[in-house]
Amino acid sequence: AQKITQTQPGMFVQEKEAVTLDCTYDTSDQSYGLFWYKQPSSGEMIFLIYQGSYDEQNATEGRYSLNFQKARKSANLVISASQLGDSAMYFCAMRGLNRDDKIIFGKGTRLHILP
Amino acid sequence: GAVVSQHPSWVICKSGTSVKIECRSLDFQATTMFWYRQFPKQSLMLMATSNEGSKATYEQGVEKDKFLINHASLTLSTLTVTSAHPEDSSFYICSATPRQGGWNTEAFFGQGTRLTVV
Numbered sequence: 561a562q563k564i565t566q567t568q569p570g571m572f573v574q575e576k577e578a579v580t581l582d583c584t585y586d587t588s589d590q591s592y593g594l595f596w597y598k599q600p601s602s603g604e605m606i607f608l609i610y611q612g613s614y615d616e617q618n619a620t621e622g623r624y625s626l627n628f629q630k631a632r633k634s635a636n637l638v639i640s641a642s643q644l645g646d647s648a649m650y651f652c653a654m655r656g657l658n659r660d661d662k663i664i665f666g667k668g669t670r671l672h673i674l675p
Numbered sequence: 676g677a678v679v680s681q682h683p684s685w686v687i688c689k690s691g692t693s694v695k696i697e698c699r700s701l702d703f704q705a706t707t708m709f710w711y712r713q714f715p716k717q718s719l720m721l722m723a724t725s726n727e728g729s730k731a732t733y734e735q736g737v738e739k740d741k742f743l744i745n746h747a748s749l750t751l752s753t754l755t756v757t758s759a760h761p762e763d764s765s766f767y768i769c770s771a772t773p774r775q776g777g778w779n780t781e782a783f784f785g786q787g788t789r790l791t792v793v
Contacts, residue, residue, distance in 0.1 A: 595781060603766060605719075605784035612779055651718065659772040659780050660707040667718045 562587045564652050564666035572672045573642050580627070581637040581669045583652030589613075591657045594635040596626065599649040599668075608650075611635055612657075639671075647673045677703045677773050681785025688759055688792055696754045696788045698725075698769035704749035705771035709782070710742075713766040725752040725769075749774075759792040766790075 563586040573579040585594065596608040611619045611626045619626045627636040639646055652666040678701040688694050698708055706727045711719040723744055724732040731744035741763075743755040752771075756763055768787040772780055 593779065597784075603713075603768070603787040603789070605768065605770070607781040607783075610779050610781055655782070659774075659782075662709055662721055662724055663770070663782055664721065665719045670716075 562589070562592075562654050562664050564654055564664060566652055566666035566669050568669045569667070570670045570672065572674055574674050575644060576641055578638060578640045579642050579646075579671065581639070581650050581652075581671065583635045583637065583666060585633050585635060585652070585654050587633075587654065589656060593655045593657060594626070594628070595653040595655065595663065596624070596635075596637045597651045597653060597665075598646075599651060601648070605651075609637065642673050644673050644675060647671060677701075677783045679769065679771055679783045679785045681769055681788055683788060684786055685789040686791070688790070690760055690792055691758055693755055693757045694759055694790060696756075696767055696769075696790075698752045698754070698771070698785050700750045700771050700773070700783075703771075703773035703775065706749060706774060708746060708752040708769055708771040710744065710752075710754050711768045711770070713768060713787075715766075719768065722754075722767075725754075756790065759790070761792045764790055764792045 565584045592613045594611045598606040609621045609624045623640045625638045651668045655663045680699045682697045708725040710722045725746040727746045733739045746752040769785045770782040772782045
């Protein structure tokens with residue numbers, strides 16, 4: 561069975577600082593995909609970044625980067641130069657390689673950016 | 676990016692009535708859609724996998740007779756909460772991944788439906 565663990569229920573970060581949101585996972589699959597989604601108070605799910613288990617390079621998307629350490633089964637999200645608009649709930653998620661596989665989510669981390 | 680439209684965005688219903696929630700992929704086809712339930716300040720819990728042209732697959736503990744899922748076409752899945760009770764009040768959200776996408780294609784989510792049963 562797959563499992564995602566996010567150990568930080570909430571974080572407070574000063575604007576313009578970098579922040580790392582932790583995510584560890586457990587799976588018996590050899591191939592899988594890892595995602596990060598952002599959920600503002602409106603409830604919509606916003607895709608941020610994807611990392612395939614076989615990708616040797618860490619994924620990056622603008623201010624978002626994923627620190628992927630396969631041996632440790634961790635996939636931490638790094639947000640550089642945080643902005644007030646980054647305040648939201650962040651979910652780490654996992655899926656098999658098949659795009660029709662279900663996605664399971666961690667419990668999430670609520671990020672608060674302080675002005 | 677691809678768009679998934681969910682309707683209604685919010686609904687209030689009386690206890691004992693049924694409510695239907697629609698999830699449409701507007702610009703892509705999806706053989707599989709997923710329905711999640713989210714309680715306040717909690718994570719998304721997968722309820723069921725909606726399969727086009729066949730029966731839905733429910734997660735353990737989800738009552739299939741209470742949460743009816745129909746995936747009649749490649750662009751539409753519906754979730755019907757039957758005989759709703761106050762404990763069914765929650766945020767329901769659907770997702771789908773385009774068929775034509777690659778292995779790294781993300782799942783797209785509807786806007787969610789906030790259901791309140793009074």
